[in-house]
Amino acid sequence: MSLNPSVFLKEIEENNSKFVETNKTTSIASENPLQNLCLASQEVLQKAQQSGRSKCLKCGGSRMFYCYTCYVPVENVPIEQIPLVKLPLKIDIIKHPNETDGKSTAIHAKLLAPEFVNIYTYPCIPEYEEKDHEVVLVFPGPQSISIKDISFHLQKRSQNKSRGQNDDLDKPSFKRKKIEDQEDYDLNDSMCKNAILKKIIFIDSTWNQTNKIFSDERLQGLLQVELKTRKTCFWRHQKGKPDTFLSTIEAIYYFLVDYHTDVLKEKYKGQYDNLLFFYSFMYHLIKNAKCSGDKETAKHT
Numbered sequence: 001m002s003l004n005p006s007v008f009l010k011e012i013e014e015n016n017s018k019f020v021e022t023n024k025t026t027s028i029a030s031e032n033p034l035q036n037l038c039l040a041s042q043e044v045l046q047k048a049q050q051s052g053r054s055k056c057l058k059c060g061g062s063r064m065f066y067c068y069t070c071y072v073p074v075e076n077v078p079i080e081q082i083p084l085v086k087l088p089l090k091i092d093i094i095k096h097p098n099e100t101d102g103k104s105t106a107i108h109a110k111l112l113a114p115e116f117v118n119i120y121t122y123p124c125i126p127e128y129e130e131k132d133h134e135v136v137l138v139f140p141g142p143q144s145i146s147i148k149d150i151s152f153h154l155q156k157r158s159q160n161k162s163r164g165q166n167d168d169l170d171k172p173s174f175k176r177k178k179i180e181d182q183e184d185y186d187l188n189d190s191m192c193k194n195a196i197l198k199k200i201i202f203i204d205s206t207w208n209q210t211n212k213i214f215s216d217e218r219l220q221g222l223l224q225v226e227l228k229t230r231k232t233c234f235w236r237h238q239k240g241k242p243d244t245f246l247s248t249i250e251a252i253y254y255f256l257v258d259y260h261t262d263v264l265k266e267k268y269k270g271q272y273d274n275l276l277f278f279y280s281f282m283y284h285l286i287k288n289a290k291c292s293g294d295k296e297t298a299k300h301t
C-alpha cells in the first residue's frame with residue numbers, strides 16, 4: 001500500500017463525483033481519532049493536491065506537498081503557510097537506510113518542528129552515553145517504563161552517576177562532566193523533578209528492521225519508554241502487526257500529549273496537534289478515496 005501520488009491522485013479524481021455523497025461523516029467520525037484536532041488551515045494542501053506535484057526548490061525533484069529528501073515543502077506549498085510547532089523536548093529520529101523516504105511520516109515532524117527535530121540515518125547516529133540521564137528511547141519491550149515514571153528513573157540514573165564518580169578515576173573528562181551535571185542538578189533541584197528529560201529518540205523503520213537498530217550498543221544503555229496503548233490510523237499499516245503499532249508521527253504526537261499531562265502536569269490544549277497537519281490531511285484523502293472505492297465495489301457485489 002504505497003502512497004504513489006499519481007495513482008493516488010488519479011484515484012481521488014476518479015472518485016471525485018462520489019466524493020461529496022460518500023463523505024458522510026457518521027461512520028467515519030465514530031472511528032476517527034483525528035477528528036477534533038486544533039489544526040492550522042489545510043487550504044494550502046488542498047490547493048497543492050488539486051494542482052498536483054510541484055518542484056522542490058532545493059533539489060529540483062518533482063514532489064507532492066514536500067520533498068522527502070531535503071525536508072522542505074515544495075514550491076506550491078509556501079513555507080509560511082505551514083504551521084510551526086514548538087516542542088517541550090528535542091527529538092532525534094533514527095531511520096533505517098533501506099526505508100523508503102517517501103513513505104516515512106518522520107519527515108512530517110522535521111517539516112513542522114524543524115528547530116526541535118533531527119533525523120539520522122543508521123548507522124550514523126549520535127553518541128548518547130554521557131547524556132543517558134536526560135535522554136530516553138521510545139521503544140516497547142519488557143524493560144520499558146511508562147511516561148509518568150520517566151523523571152523518577154532519570155533522577156535515579158543521575159544520582160547513581162554522581163555517586164559512582166569516584167570509581168571512574170580513569171575517565172577524567174567524563175568525571176568532570178558528571179560533577180557539572182550534579183551542580184546543575186542541585187541548583188535546580190525542584191525544577192529537575194519535572195524537567196530533567198531533554199531529548200527523546202524514536203526509531204523510524206518498519207517493525208521488522210527496527211530490531212537491528214534497537215540492538216545497537218549505543219542505544220542499549222538508554223532508558224526505554226513505552227507509550228500507552230493507542231490504535232494507529234496509518235493507511236500503510238503493516239500486515240500482520242497489531243493496530244497498536246503506531247506510525248512515527250503518531251508515536252511522537254502521543255508521546256508529547258502524555259508528557260504534557262503526565263510529566264509537565266499541564267492541561268493539554270492542542271499545543272502539538274499541528275504535528276498531524278500533513279498526516280491528518282493525507283489520512284482523510286485516502287480514507288475518502290477508499291470509502292468511495294469500497295462503495296463502488298459494494299455496489300457490484
Ligand SMILES: [Zn+2]
Nearest residue numbers: 056059067070
Ligand atoms: Zn528536494
